[in-house]
Amino acid sequence: MAEHEQGMGLRSRLVDVGVELVTTEGAGALSLREIARRAGVSHGAPRRYFPTHVALLSAIARRGFEDLAVRVMEAAGDRRADPRGRLMALGRLYIDFALTNRGMFELMFRHDLLESNHLGLRETSLPLFATFVELVDRARPASGAEPQVVAGALWANLHGIAQLWGWGSLQLAVGADDVDPLLRAALDAHLGPEAR
Template sequence: MPTRGALPQALVQAGVTLLDEEGVEGLTLRRVASRAGVSHAAPAHYFEGLPGLRQAIATRGFQIFQSALRDAMAAPAASPRARLLAVVNAYSDFAARHYGLFSLMFQEIENPSAALREAALESYGLFSECVAPLAGDRDPLVLESAIWAMAHGYGILGMSGRADRTHVAPPFEALLDLLIPCEPAAPA
């Protein structure tokens, strides 16, 4: 059983685990409490009900997401385009590995707490940072929005296609080629 000071974090982690196993539909106060090994009243006490717990879990989700994006950004990349592609792949991988959490994160962003808004904006800022060097003479906000929409769509399509994959999408790089052509190879 978690100590009193660690209980909120234990409840949030129990929620993250439950989302990974059962999706958003499985997230209830009782299930989270049971998973954390505490009284069913504990989540309601610490988070003022399910809405507060969902916000806290979504905030933690964006923190985990940021870590995945930062890891991709830190990996050696041959070019800014390759770095962006690594970040987009991390985005899609996160969505696939954390189906329920990813869904909850973007459901809760509709009416975010201050902490959730900050975590979501920081995540987007990391993505934006990777797009900026590729804008050239184009409006960076337009390019960023187009690439983000495609990356997010790929994440969502990857999730919905888990059970029945009737359509196999091309690799994300093929879409990226439409917006940012491959960089020419260096002369030999």
């Protein structure tokens, strides 16, 4: 039993080191060798717990999704509150997470990791999406489209805003230094103009 607990401790430490590395140096720095070095183990040790590099990266990305989910649940606030206001708050949170956790955000949405679905990685994004669907449904999109479709389009829009804002492209294109007008425009585009 002690060996199993020790193994779980090393597994967790490898993921912790990976999270720290992606946070400080970006997704490109996440080699098995570097993670092992920083964890103070041989370069072959991670393979005992993660048979492939993708498996270890998926465990690290899962931490990112878990962190984002906790933030979303905290920001979701009072379920009786205005759904459009809550969507605006969640949009800000999503973009802020993307901008302050750039390496993790990039890792979380890597196609190869999501495609491999190690540790059920694809499913870790579903609680976030379910929150968007619920709020879109309560906000009643003007198009009459299914809430899942509208929420998917809104999520894609937010993801694009986050990426382009992080690159500096949107600020240059729209001459803005505040993301809120873009968020309001995205909500208007997907839900219809806000009732005054």
